[in-house]
Amino acid sequence: MTPQNELRLLPWSGPDGKPCYLSTDDSGGYMSRLADNIEAVQLGTATDLLEHASKVLGDQDTGPDDLRLTLTELTGALRDVLRVATSRGHLLAVSEPHS
Secondary structure (H helix, E strand, O other): OOOHHHOEEEEEEOHHHOEEEEOOOOOOOHHHHHHHHHHHHHHHHHHHHHHHHHHHHHOOOOOHHHHHHHHHHHHHHHHHHHHHHHHHHHHHHHHOOOO
16 A cells, blocks of 8 residues: 555545545556546547637627536536546656755
């Protein structure tokens, strides 16, 4: 089992929106691979939504309902991307040699 400072923040929330963490020495284990795959999907979704949002914003005929829906989807994607960035940042900090 890994020490407390090496817990991996997982790309999903637990009950009541609380963060979930993984403690393992096996970066190629089932849960680690599952988290990697979900992160990849989340980043891909964010990329697609960004492209869609650019089109929506460029369309002068876009109504407020479409803007609200796009903003709602982007907010969720940004939340996911920030969780991935936080998780990967922690993983990098743990794996870097200390000076």
